[in-house]
Amino acid sequence: MKPTEQKKIKKPLTIEQKIKRRNFISFGAFFALGGGAAAGWKWLLNSPEENAGITGGTRAPLRRALNKTELFFRNFFSNNHLVKTYPKERAAKTIRVNSLIGIEDDEDFDIKNWKLEVKISQSKSLKIGIEEIKALPKTEIIFDFKCVEGWDQIQHWAGVKLTDFLLHYKLDALVEKNYMGLETPNGEYYIGLERDSVLHPQTILAYEMNGKPITNDHGAPLRLIIPVKYGIKNLKRIGVMSFSDQRPRDYWAEQGYDYYSGL
Amino acid sequence: MKEIKEKHAFLMRWTHWVNFPVLTVMIWSGLFIYWANDAYGISIFGFTLIKFFPEWFYTYFHIPQRLAEGMAFHFLFMWFFFINGLLYIAYTIFSGAWRELVPKRNSFKEAWQVLLHDLHIRKTIPPQKKYNAAQRIAYSAIILMGVGSVITGLAIYKPVQLYWLCWLCGGYHFARIIHFALTIGYVLFFVIHILQVVLAGWNNFRSVVSGFEVIETEPQIRDEKTLTANHAENETNGAKEN
Numbered sequence: 001m002k003p004t005e006q007k008k009i010k011k012p013l014t015i016e017q018k019i020k021r022r023n024f025i026s027f028g029a030f031f032a033l034g035g036g037a038a039a040g041w042k043w044l045l046n047s048p049e050e051n052a053g054i055t056g057g058t059r060a061p062l063r064r065a066l067n068k069t070e071l072f073f074r075n076f077f078s079n080n081h082l083v084k085t086y087p088k089e090r091a092a093k094t095i096r097v098n099s100l101i102g103i104e105d106d107e108d109f110d111i112k113n114w115k116l117e118v119k120i121s122q123s124k125s126l127k128i129g130i131e132e133i134k135a136l137p138k139t140e141i142i143f144d145f146k147c148v149e150g151w152d153q154i155q156h157w158a159g160v161k162l163t164d165f166l167l168h169y170k171l172d173a174l175v176e177k178n179y180m181g182l183e184t185p186n187g188e189y190y191i192g193l194e195r196d197s198v199l200h201p202q203t204i205l206a207y208e209m210n211g212k213p214i215t216n217d218h219g220a221p222l223r224l225i226i227p228v229k230y231g232i233k234n235l236k237r238i239g240v241m242s243f244s245d246q247r248p249r250d251y252w253a254e255q256g257y258d259y260y261s262g263l
Numbered sequence: 264m265k266e267i268k269e270k271h272a273f274l275m276r277w278t279h280w281v282n283f284p285v286l287t288v289m290i291w292s293g294l295f296i297y298w299a300n301d302a303y304g305i306s307i308f309g310f311t312l313i314k315f316f317p318e319w320f321y322t323y324f325h326i327p328q329r330l331a332e333g334m335a336f337h338f339l340f341m342w343f344f345f346i347n348g349l350l351y352i353a354y355t356i357f358s359g360a361w362r363e364l365v366p367k368r369n370s371f372k373e374a375w376q377v378l379l380h381d382l383h384i385r386k387t388i389p390p391q392k393k394y395n396a397a398q399r400i401a402y403s404a405i406i407l408m409g410v411g412s413v414i415t416g417l418a419i420y421k422p423v424q425l426y427w428l429c430w431l432c433g434g435y436h437f438a439r440i441i442h443f444a445l446t447i448g449y450v451l452f453f454v455i456h457i458l459q460v461v462l463a464g465w466n467n468f469r470s471v472v473s474g475f476e477v478i479e480t481e482p483q484i485r486d487e488k489t490l491t492a493n494h495a496e497n498e499t500n501g502a503k504e505n
Binding site: 018019022027030076077083146148150152257 | 267
């Protein structure tokens with residue numbers, strides 16, 4: 001054997017050598033990439049939970065992905081995209097109650113004393129009674145209410161269009177801010193909405209369901225109906241309305257859900 | 264004589280192996296989402312045959328109470344699923360590989376013969392190129408199913424903004440049912456696919472990793488046929504290549 005001499009003369013590879021070589025390269029790459037993928041998956045699975053703040057409860061990289069995905073899909077949002085509406089007969093007679101956070105845990109609540117508080121600035125607030133709101137033009141909607149859990153129900157709501165309300169109380173300047181925050185009177189349930197959804201023509205402050213005043217379980221006297229969002233954003237029994245450029249606190253976003261939750 | 268026969272292009276292999284773990288994550292996270300409103304089942308005359316899914320299933324796979332987590336994973340990996348699928352479809356169209364994949368006019372008739380052959384009822388199998396008729400149908404169907412999952416998924420995900428997609432899918436309810444049924448379809452496909460791969464053997468499996476198959480070719484000189492064949496067999500120490 002003379003290895004030096006063999007090196008000089010490049011013999012064409014035999015079929016067997018070719019097979020071996022290609023197997024080696026492809027399976028080597030296969031297992032290397034597979035190992036890489038497994039490591040990446042392990043990293044994601046074990047990645048630390050995000051710092052609890054406005055959002056919380058999910059792995060930090062997944063939260064970044066949710067926020068990026070929100071930005072992408074917001075490009076598709078338009079106030080001309082309306083949720084499908086149905087004839088009255090299709091509306092459910094018994095409207096499903098899914099959650100009572102901010103309602104059942106508020107024993108001091110007295111509906112007679114209720115007023116909607118709109119925060120104009122740090123020190124200034126507007127207090128609006130339900131009769132004043134009912135005096136504004138009424139908008140009805142019968143649409144398919146969608147829960148983040150996956151169920152949906154055709155429901156009939158009526159109230160004042162949020163844009164009508166904002167215009168009437170001359171809150172246009174405040175709406176220029178990026179977000180609106182809503183909270184129950186006891187502050188136990190709270191949500192944040194970006195401006196686009198606030199100004200959507202089908203977003204209403206509802207005081208009627210199936211032609212009758214809203215019941216306590218559905219958020220009497222005034223609740224939000226926002227068809228471009230999952231049910232989790234349709235806050236019941238609105239106590240405080242505020243505006244900000246940063247995301248307001250949001251109950252379910254703190255529990256690992258997407259902040260946007262738009263449909 | 265052994266010969267290397269190119270079978271699967273790099274992009275086909277790449278997208279195949281990327282899709283496998285990605286789809287697994289999609290199904291796994293999808294179960295977290297489905298659990299929150301597990302409305303589906305199969306019943307006949309009011310008698311429930313199958314409930315999707317029984318409690319033991321949820322317990323075994325640790326499914327309950329993970330909706331938020333499931334959505335977070337689902338809405339990240341949907342990107343990988345979509346981009347990978349798009350890559351495969353674009354490649355298959357532009358490379359002309361679709362000619363080997365899309366069923367031909369006689370594929371449906373032939374697929375029946377392939378089925379009978381695979382079940383050992385029929386001895387012969389119709390002549391085939393890269394894929395046999397049954398494979399053409401199955402592999403084209405699975406791509407269409409992938410497209411269906413993306414479309415129905417988007418319809419459920421943004422039913423208001425993408426209202427036309429939702430309408431195309433027969434509404435929110437129906438889109439969700441299709442989305443779920445397709446997932447069950449993937450699982451059934453997987454079971455048969457694995458079984459077929461095992462039965463087809465090593466040469467076939469290797470081709471999806473390394474891209475080629477090794478075939479035995481007819482030697483040039485007829486008289487030396489047996490001799491060369493034996494020789495080749497000795498060389499590989501009896502390693503079987505079909």
